Amino acid sequence: MTSIDSTPFGELPDGTVIEKWTLTAASGAAVSILTWGATIQSVLVPDRDGTLGNVTLGFAGLAGYLDPANPYFGSTIGRYGNRIAGGTFTLDGQTHKISQNEGQTALHGGVRGFDKRVWSAARADGGVRMSYTSPDGEEGFPGTLETSVTFTFDDEHRLRIDYRATTDRATVVSLTNHAYWNLTGEGTGTINDHLLRINAEHYTPIDEDLIPTGAVTPVAGTPFDFRDFHPIGARLRDADQQLGYGLGYDHNYVLAGREAAVVRDPRSGRQLTIETTEPGLQFYSGNFLDGKLRGVSGRQYRQGDAFALETQHFPDSPNRPDFPSTVLRPGDTYGSTTIHTFTTFA
Ligand code: BGC
Numbered sequence: 001m002t003s004i005d006s007t008p009f010g011e012l013p014d015g016t017v018i019e020k021w022t023l024t025a026a027s028g029a030a031v032s033i034l035t036w037g038a039t040i041q042s043v044l045v046p047d048r049d050g051t052l053g054n055v056t057l058g059f060a061g062l063a064g065y066l067d068p069a070n071p072y073f074g075s076t077i078g079r080y081g082n083r084i085a086g087g088t089f090t091l092d093g094q095t096h097k098i099s100q101n102e103g104q105t106a107l108h109g110g111v112r113g114f115d116k117r118v119w120s121a122a123r124a125d126g127g128v129r130m131s132y133t134s135p136d137g138e139e140g141f142p143g144t145l146e147t148s149v150t151f152t153f154d155d156e157h158r159l160r161i162d163y164r165a166t167t168d169r170a171t172v173v174s175l176t177n178h179a180y181w182n183l184t185g186e187g188t189g190t191i192n193d194h195l196l197r198i199n200a201e202h203y204t205p206i207d208e209d210l211i212p213t214g215a216v217t218p219v220a221g222t223p224f225d226f227r228d229f230h231p232i233g234a235r236l237r238d239a240d241q242q243l244g245y246g247l248g249y250d251h252n253y254v255l256a257g258r259e260a261a262v263v264r265d266p267r268s269g270r271q272l273t274i275e276t277t278e279p280g281l282q283f284y285s286g287n288f289l290d291g292k293l294r295g296v297s298g299r300q301y302r303q304g305d306a307f308a309l310e311t312q313h314f315p316d317s318p319n320r321p322d323f324p325s326t327v328l329r330p331g332d333t334y335g336s337t338t339i340h341t342f343t344t345f346a
Helices: 062-066 241-246
Strands: 003-009 017-024 030-034 037-044 052-053 088-091 094-097 120-123 127-134 145-153 158-167 193-197 200-204 250-255 257-262 270-276 282-283 308-312 334-344
Touching: 003 127, 017 127, 017 145, 030 145, 030 193, 030 200, 193 282, 241 250, 257 282, 257 308, 270 308
Parallel strands: none
Antiparallel strands: 003 017, 017 030, 030 037, 037 052, 088 094, 120 127, 127 145, 145 158, 158 334, 193 257, 200 250, 250 282, 257 270, 270 334, 282 308
């Protein structure tokens, strides 16, 4: 049985106490989540010899999380994961302007998304439920959004994240978590040798602003083909314009089934399997890490030191009627579940 405890992690300038909730499995493996941004701060799991290591990037103290340079380490992302072109969309004939935080683009919910909010935490379903009410008009999004994200971690080392949301006005929503993974351990170097498999025949190519062009393109014959295991770094420097735009992989995959991806680290023997109810997966190869941030262990995070696999609806769906819909209406409940399973191989 998982044990659950909470301790103070730090204080905001206004005196609000940020809590760290830790879910510990029988083996000692443990996941910690902060009430700041419903953020996964640490994930301790065994390697093939049974030695526990922290496999997610993060900071030792609250100051790192409050720093505007924090690139969403472990954050819950909302109301809209990834990009909305021009920070604008039209719903039921009405145009909405979302706060733009990347040139003209709204990325990860705007200037102050769910990653920069205080969530309230309570025990639920054998884990911890984080709740946040986003007022009507916050960051430009219509409707009061009642949101909860429930984290559980069991003795099989399954980290399950359940997202729920309801609204009082038609709106758009796509929630995800932005954990950065390095299965050898955070701060140990690049993930170029990690083997990745993604269950997708297609991906959505991007323009120079990293916004989907609208095309849905087969991965076959491209560096985006991860239908069989490939080292993440093997094709990173291929002369491919898409890799040029993203400075590496920064693309949405169109998932072909519930098992989204498997990552294997030959060094540690750790394996991560991701299952999801979502139609898309953003594969980001840590391209914008530049050595300026120091992580939990005090080491610098440089380009390619971690990867993210964010389960989501496709970027810019509010402007793409042919992509799966992200519209949520009063009376309906948004639901999304992603399970991360940590195992080992010989
Ligand atoms: C985006 C990247 C971005 C990263 C950190 C990813 O979801 O696709 O372009 O740099 O998040 O914000």
